[in-house]
Amino acid sequence: MPDDRKKLTIYQIAELSGVSVSTISRVINNSPYVSARTKARVTDIINKHNFSPSSLARAMTSNHTKTLGVIVSDITNPYFSELYLEIQRYAVDLGYSIILCNTFYGGSNHGVSDAIPENTYFQMILDKQVDGVLILGGEIDRDHISDAYKEALNRMGKQIPVVILGESVPDCNCIFLNRNLSGGIPALIHHLLALGRRKIGFVGGEEGIRTTTARLTAYTQTLKNLGISFDSSLISLSNYYAPDGYRAMAKLLEQPETTPTAIICMNDAVAQGAIRAINDKGLSVPKDISVASCDQFPSGEYTSPRLTTLDQQNSYLGRMSIMTLINAINNDSEGISISHQPRLIIRESCGAHLGIQFQQ
């Protein structure tokens, strides 16, 4: 039984096989320039000793590491973890490993306040010589990104392919995949109107974040277009998690005049928090207030009531992101354009299943 306590090198295999390192290299790289006899013998010895070449040494000459960097703001957020799953699945199929970097930026923070500066990760990842970088959320999602951040992005983008699932930033050496952030909002509003609701609020999300801004704009615009009287006191922002939804909704419920008959939440976590706040006030969903959400989480199907929400098609977005990155790495400049239409999922939280007309 061979000693596998330490990794063997190509030189030791050469020694054991009685051939040169060049020949071993040829065998492990499936070069045609080896005789069948030699190849068989060497393969045998390789298997017996469980040898596999050091990817480190390989990377030294080949200049690629078969490693990708994925920078994400909060992996505990179902939106990101679902994206990640799809990304990793595809990457592993193609032989890539993923260095995951959680920045905690704008995340739930879980009791800890200090986010890790994304620049720190940029450097870390660059030093590891990854073949490409994928950025999901974080500073890039702000309406206005800082010069320092942009400069860091630029520097990174000059060295390796950087794909960003987010809205384009001018003069940035990165590939942007623009999502359809506000798609589905009009459908959501029409759904609520059809049920009789007219006093529609907006709950959750954070000021200055792209997703929030885009949806908020779509929301106000749609209402305006329909000639619905609209009051900014029905908007209550905070953040993207259940506690935020609770807090934001509780604020709306403080005064009768700001209490809506329906709300649109940023995502299912926010919606769940909002529903709790409504229940704690002794009101009921959907009887007193209809609740809709913009971003479907797996849990939304099991809340009470089940959430009417938008499916943002995360798997599709994840797959497009990783495909774009790998194409960029392989210089297949064949641009990928993404087009996804968030799909309305009608369940119970707006009251459609009751088949009645609600009060306005």
Place this chain on the structure above:
Amino acid sequence: MPDDRKKLTIYQIAELSGVSVSTISRVINNSPYVSARTKARVTDIINKHNFSPSSLARAMTSNHTKTLGVIVSDITNPYFSELYLEIQRYAVDLGYSIILCNTFYGGSNHGVSDAIPENTYFQMILDKQVDGVLILGGEIDRDHISDAYKEALNRMGKQIPVVILGESVPDCNCIFLNRNLSGGIPALIHHLLALGRRKIGFVGGEEGIRTTTARLTAYTQTLKNLGISFDSSLISLSNYYAPDGYRAMAKLLEQPETTPTAIICMNDAVAQGAIRAINDKGLSVPKDISVASCDQFPSGEYTSPRLTTLDQQNSYLGRMSIMTLINAINNDSEGISISHQPRLIIRESCGAHLGIQFQQ
């Protein structure tokens, strides 16, 4: 303005500074054997050109990559993603990067059935020459692990430190951190008994998985010790996610004789699914059935009703795991022993807040 299109090497910096590569190496490694003058000049040039040494080349000589492998069965599961957050936080503080490998093993699968064999990852990670490996969930959580898996673990453990957050497997070159899997179950049962419940069911989890087996044993044992009549028809296993909780609970509700007055669920996701199943049958929680859970998720505080559950102290477990691994890497053989007592969180789903005595 320096050209930063390509990463500079230590040789080019040497050239630019008019000194030898040895000196540059000394500067970037903070060696005391450089004159202050030289050090200042070189540092200047390094900063101006934004140079940072290739961690690849460094790893070639130093034999460590400052990279860790983390193998997890399903990162979308809040249990694991919270562990991961704590692990990464600690690792990054110490200058380590993390290669994350999601095996999909026994996970929610998200519509895809084929898990990625963990052995594949073992090889991938070993080739990348990570300094250590952390395993969270997956095959290791089975009551009986396969010989092939064990052999793969062994081979890996011989080469690099492997820490497993899970129950010990004999003759395995790995460091095991045994969790207190069944802690808190008696407390949960006492809580239910105090509220008047006696027909207590067990919902969710999967046959042959350590967590399930341990908790099931604690459950039956506690009931037996208390002299409570116990019926195995009150046990309905399935898996660890909301749809599984729904399915398992629905099964119990099919017949009046198997319908419990209280249930203990494997985690908050399962509990949420179970509550939906109960509601869909026209019954109410906690009035008709009390629901308790063994594993706290952030969402459990925002369900209707709020979940009475067990806090497994994931942050603590995550921190202990990564600390153990890094200690092992540094040969600080100083063993870390973990001791966590799952803590009972009393909220609404068992009905304690109502202050009444329920039917048995």
Place this chain on the structure above:
DNA sequence: CATAATTTTGGTACCGATACCAAAATGACA
């Protein structure tokens, strides 16, 4: 000021692969 002690610097082998060119072995054919 010569010599020794100490500080500072330079040269080069090495880590484990690959790539490229040269050399050896084999086979084809006159």
Place this chain on the structure above:
DNA sequence: TGTCATTTTGGTATCGGTACCAAAATTATG
């Protein structure tokens, strides 16, 4: 059997750092 083409193999520079030893420069000492 000799010559040439083709297949197969070997030798070694290289990637970008570190480590170790030798050499040069500086300072201390008699």
